[in-house]
Amino acid sequence: xxxxxxNVTSGYVKEVSILRDVNVVAKEGALTGIIGPNGAxxxxxxxxxxxxxxxxQGDVLHHGKSIKGLKPDQMLGQGIAHLxxxxxxxxxxxxxxxxxxxxxxIKHDRTALDRALAEVYEHYPILKxxxxxxxxxxxxxxxxxxxxxxxxxxxxxxxxxxxxxxxxMPKLVDTVYEEIVKLKELGYTILIVDQKVHKAVDVADYxxxxxxxxxxxxxPKEEFVDTIEDIIKEWI
Amino acid sequence: xxxxxxxxxIVLGLVRGSMYALMGVGLSLIFGxxxxxxxxxxxxFMIGCYIMYxxxxxxxxxxxxxxxxxxxxxxxxxxxxxKGLISTLRKKAGREWLMDSFVxxxxxxxxxxxxxxxxxxxxxxxxxxxxxxxxxIGDVVFIYDHMVILSFALLTxxxxxxxxxxxxxxxxxxATSQHSEAAQTLGIDVSxxxxxxxxxxxxxxxxxxxxxITLFPANPNAGMGPVLKSFVVVxxxxxxxxxxxxxxxxxxxxxxxxxxFFLAGGWQNVIVFSIVIAVLVFKPAGLFAPxxxxx
Numbered sequence: 001x002x003x004x005x006x007n008v009t010s011g012y013v014k015e016v017s018i019l020r021d022v023n024v025v026a027k028e029g030a031l032t033g034i035i036g037p038n039g040a041x042x043x044x045x046x047x048x049x050x051x052x053x054x055x056x057q058g059d060v061l062h063h064g065k066s067i068k069g070l071k072p073d074q075m076l077g078q079g080i081a082h083l084x085x086x087x088x089x090x091x092x093x094x095x096x097x098x099x100x101x102x103x104x105x106i107k108h109d110r111t112a113l114d115r116a117l118a119e120v121y122e123h124y125p126i127l128k129x130x131x132x133x134x135x136x137x138x139x140x141x142x143x144x145x146x147x148x149x150x151x152x153x154x155x156x157x158x159x160x161x162x163x164x165x166x167x168x169m170p171k172l173v174d175t176v177y178e179e180i181v182k183l184k185e186l187g188y189t190i191l192i193v194d195q196k197v198h199k200a201v202d203v204a205d206y207x208x209x210x211x212x213x214x215x216x217x218x219x220p221k222e223e224f225v226d227t228i229e230d231i232i233k234e235w236i
Numbered sequence: 237x238x239x240x241x242x243x244x245x246i247v248l249g250l251v252r253g254s255m256y257a258l259m260g261v262g263l264s265l266i267f268g269x270x271x272x273x274x275x276x277x278x279x280x281f282m283i284g285c286y287i288m289y290x291x292x293x294x295x296x297x298x299x300x301x302x303x304x305x306x307x308x309x310x311x312x313x314x315x316x317x318x319k320g321l322i323s324t325l326r327k328k329a330g331r332e333w334l335m336d337s338f339v340x341x342x343x344x345x346x347x348x349x350x351x352x353x354x355x356x357x358x359x360x361x362x363x364x365x366x367x368x369x370x371x372x373i374g375d376v377v378f379i380y381d382h383m384v385i386l387s388f389a390l391l392t393x394x395x396x397x398x399x400x401x402x403x404x405x406x407x408x409x410x411a412t413s414q415h416s417e418a419a420q421t422l423g424i425d426v427s428x429x430x431x432x433x434x435x436x437x438x439x440x441x442x443x444x445x446x447x448x449i450t451l452f453p454a455n456p457n458a459g460m461g462p463v464l465k466s467f468v469v470v471x472x473x474x475x476x477x478x479x480x481x482x483x484x485x486x487x488x489x490x491x492x493x494x495x496x497f498f499l500a501g502g503w504q505n506v507i508v509f510s511i512v513i514a515v516l517v518f519k520p521a522g523l524f525a526p527x528x529x530x531x
Contacts, residue, residue: 050421076423088418090411100404101411105423107404150422 002028002189003049003080003158008058010048017056018044019213024191026158026206031180031190033204035197037235041213042193043085046162049191050075050082062158077105079157085166089143089150091136095127098135098146102153116153123182124149141172148179152186159183161192165199177203201228211235240375245493251382253489254389255444259462260469260481261393262440265400268476269413269433272322272337277466278459279348280310280438284445285454286352289361292449299366303388306446307439314438317344318431352456362453385447392443393482396436400478409433413476471512474522483524 003026011018019041026032034042047053049060051072060068067078075082090098099120103113121128127149130138135146144164151159161180165173173196181203184190194200201207207224209217209231217224217231224231259281266274274280284306291302321340329336367380400406411419412429420426444462445452452458469488473480488508495504515523 072420073423073425076421082421084417084421088415088421090414090418092414093407093410097407101407101419101422101424104404104408147418154423 002026002063003191004061005045005049006059006061008045008048008055008060010044010053010055012044012053014056017213019048021058022210022213022215024208026189026191028189029184029187030205031184031192031203032206032208033200034191034193034208034210035200036210036216038195039212040210042210043162044213045210046082046160046191046193050080050160076154076156081151081154081156081159083147083151083159083161083164085163087143088147089135092134094132095135095138095146096131099127099150099153102150106154116155120149120152123152140168141175144168144172144176145179148176148183152183152188156188158189158191161190163194164192165194165196173199197228197232201225238375241497243374243376245497246490247376247378247382249490249493250486251386251489252492253486254386254393255448255462255485256465256469256488257393257482257485258389258440258444258447259466260473260485261396261478262437262444263466264470264473264476264478264481265440266434266437267470268478269409270322270430271334272341274437275338275341275463276344276348277437277441278463279345280313280441280459281445281462282348282352282454282456282459283313284310284442285449285452285458286356286361287442288446288449289363289454293361293363299384303443303446306442310442311435311439313442314435315431317438318434322434323427323430349456356454356456358456360453360455363449365450381450388443388447392440396440397478397482405432468508468512472515472522473524477522477524480522480524484522487523
């Protein structure tokens with residue numbers, strides 16, 4: 001059990017809880033998908049895990065250790081990376097500078113940083129070719145590749161992915177999901193939230209359905225293949 | 237035009253321009269990362285003047301010590317202001333942040349000016365020169381003070397450029413200004429970057445104040461002229477664009493030097509502000525913003 005959300009209640013202001021008693025477990029090396037209608041609290045859940053919001057009740061555990069109350073900038077140090085919604089490259093910096101900043105927490109260890117850089121270039125040859133280019137000048141798909149590659153610089157154990165398909169044209173969505181599957185094959189534990197339910201169910205090993213800030217269904221993907229359409233209909 | 241006059245104007249323009257660049261870069265750095273317009277930038281300049289006066293005139297120490305003291309002093313003042321007031325307000329204000337930051341920095345401006353008035357009085361405290369004398373090559377006059385101003389300003393801007401471009405801290409500051417949320421997820425403590433950037437911006441204003449003490453004697457309103465010019469530089473260079481601010485600073489300096497020579501005094505302001513209005517209307521990203529790229 002890599003990442004464990006244990007009975008968490010959370011929200012943006014004290015009086016209003018968006019999530020109530022939510023339980024989610026992301027198993028090691030698996031891709032766990034969180035789906036649900038608009039306003040189900042999916043993004044709030046990721047924000048709570050990553051320390052933007054502090055749970056008012058319950059706990060968040062990573063490899064058995066509580067990460068509740070840590071700030072977002074301390075999470076990567078705990079081995080949790082986060083791909084935020086929308087574009088997140090540093091557009092006026094070169095590809096290599098972007099990647100080096102991905103290794104910010106290991107910046108004092110130049111050999112480790114160089115090794116990480118070499119590994120990324122091996123997995124993503126396109127980035128090696130364009131390493132001197134400013135990231136903002138690359139195509140949208142290449143920028144997403146850079147964002148994903150940048151997450152792996154410190155070899156975190158768990159990666160949270162928030163709405164990877166938002167604002168992308170359909171062709172790019174496929175590319176992004178290919179990259180995400182590749183991350184899983186590299187052994188990362190992944191927790192993903194996406195509006196594009198079919199896409200998420202497609203790649204996930206285990207699914208959680210949230211509704212109105214609470215757990216609704218959960219189970220291995222196989223259990224959802226047949227019922228997913230019914231579940232989506234329920235939302236409408 | 238005689239060649240020697242042309243060279244002389246270039247020299248004078250570079251001296252002015254290097255100062256404008258120094259002030260503008262600080263303002264631009266602060267805006268770029270925090271998106272606040274620091275109306276109190278001129279008062280940081282003014283504090284720099286007073287520190288210089290205290291160190292060089294009252295203590296009688298060599299002027300480079302005064303420049304260094306102003307830089308370090310304002311760095312500390314900047315970090316304290318950011319940590320104590322600005323970041324506190326940012327946490328409380330949320331979306332109203334822009335307006336609140338205006339009120340805050342305008343308030344700081346008023347407070348600093350009046351504090352200076354109460355403590356030091358409405359007296360000008362200047363130093364006649366940092367290095368006395370001048371040198372004539374051909375028909376071109378090089379006033380030593382001007383050379384000191386030019387070389388220290390270029391050195392400071394150069395050091396800043398190196399810091400921002402090549403050091404890991406500088407890269408983290410640029411990353412924070414381009415995408416603070418992404419920077420945070422990579423483990424960068426963005427509130428620390430805000431403090432450092434504000435401190436450096438303040439230090440640049442302080443160094444400018446120290447260098448210009450022979451031209452702008454320390455007094456409670458010493459910063460009001462220079463801050464106006466730094467806003468011009470920031471608008472022409474593009475808000476938050478450091479490279480642009482350096483180029484725009486030099487550009488405005490040269491423009492003014494030539495305008496003063498060819499037209500009656502005072503016209504340089506008309507020309508410069510006309511250009512500012514034209515830029516705001518036709519090229520609001522600034523004259524020096526690379527196409528399609530954020531600063």
